[in-house]
Amino acid sequence: MNFIDKLSAAWTRNDSLLCVGLDPDLARFPTHLKDQPDAIVQFCKAIIDATADLACAFKPQIAYFAALGAEDQLEAICRYLRETYPHIPLILDAKRGDIGATAHQYAREAFERYGADAVTVSPYMGSDSVEPYFDWPDRGVIVLCRTSNAGGSDLQFLDVGGVPLYQHVAKLVAEKWNRNGQYALVVGATFPEELAQVRKIIGDMPLLVPGVGAQGGDVAATVRAGRTANGTGMMINSSRAILYAAAQEGEDFAAAARRVARETRDEINRYRG
Numbered sequence: 001m002n003f004i005d006k007l008s009a010a011w012t013r014n015d016s017l018l019c020v021g022l023d024p025d026l027a028r029f030p031t032h033l034k035d036q037p038d039a040i041v042q043f044c045k046a047i048i049d050a051t052a053d054l055a056c057a058f059k060p061q062i063a064y065f066a067a068l069g070a071e072d073q074l075e076a077i078c079r080y081l082r083e084t085y086p087h088i089p090l091i092l093d094a095k096r097g098d099i100g101a102t103a104h105q106y107a108r109e110a111f112e113r114y115g116a117d118a119v120t121v122s123p124y125m126g127s128d129s130v131e132p133y134f135d136w137p138d139r140g141v142i143v144l145c146r147t148s149n150a151g152g153s154d155l156q157f158l159d160v161g162g163v164p165l166y167q168h169v170a171k172l173v174a175e176k177w178n179r180n181g182q183y184a185l186v187v188g189a190t191f192p193e194e195l196a197q198v199r200k201i202i203g204d205m206p207l208l209v210p211g212v213g214a215q216g217g218d219v220a221a222t223v224r225a226g227r228t229a230n231g232t233g234m235m236i237n238s239s240r241a242i243l244y245a246a247a248q249e250g251e252d253f254a255a256a257a258r259r260v261a262r263e264t265r266d267e268i269n270r271y272r273g
């Protein structure tokens with residue numbers, strides 16, 4: 001099954017557009033886990049088990065692992081996801097982008113080392129920088145378009161021939177790069193007007209939408225702007241608000257994560273149709 005089919009099946013199976021982000025920050029872990037050598041694996045597995053029936057995707061952010069030299073723990077978590085929840089897409093958030101030969105290594109890292117169903121990439125280096133990903137036609141390529149951070153406007157809002165740059169990216173991906181139907185775009189929940197513009201340009205192509213939860217994006221405005229005609233089309237990501245939902249030391253962090261994931265999933269669903 002390719003990435004898009006797997007994602008569609010997960011939307012239906014879990015009645016969910018919620019993507020649970022895995023951004024493990026040791027400083028925010030419960031005390032009893034902090035000193036364990038595999039603390040990140042234990043923490044992420046507990047979050048995954050607590051939310052797997054509420055999520056349409058999981059998105060580990062590679063920086064949280066690489067910064068600690070904990071790629072082995074990321075491998076273990078990806079293996080656990082593939083073996084235990086093979087029906088839920090695994091998105092590696094790595095925001096890669098480089099010349100073709102190097103991009104080929106990034107693709108191998110995402111799809112072979114970590115076994116990801118999809119990877120995030122930057123469009124900045126153009127067509128030849130995404131060419132290697134076509135060698136894995138069953139995997140997804142998710143291109144940064146209108147990111148959720150304020151500084152994204154520095155470049156993404158530049159006027160290029162009367163059209164903002166992010167809209168050129170949306171058109172380029174929809175009309176040229178998506179020849180295998182394996183592409184999706186990143187558009188932040190913090191910019192619902194731009195989300196609506198992108199949806200108009202790309203038809204039913206899926207969107208990865210970070211920015212609800214800790215970044216304060218408006219769920220109702222996000223869903224209304226980005227949903228497709230059948231009320232799907234989005235992986236709405238929340239990381240910290242779910243991972244660190246426990247209000248105090250000693251509270252069951254996985255149960256708290258489940259409560260917030262359920263509330264977020266249900267809030268999203270209120271505006272889908």
Ligand SMILES: O=c1ccn([C@@H]2O[C@H](COP(=O)(O)O)[C@@H](O)[C@H]2O)c(=O)[nH]1
Pocket residue numbers: 021023061093146147148149186187188210211212213214215237238239240241
């Ligand atoms: O435009 C973007 C692209 C990626 N991200 C990533 O999503 C999560 C958001 O985490 P929260 O804790 O829910 O804010 C994080 O991994 C970012 O690197 C993004 O925020 N915006």
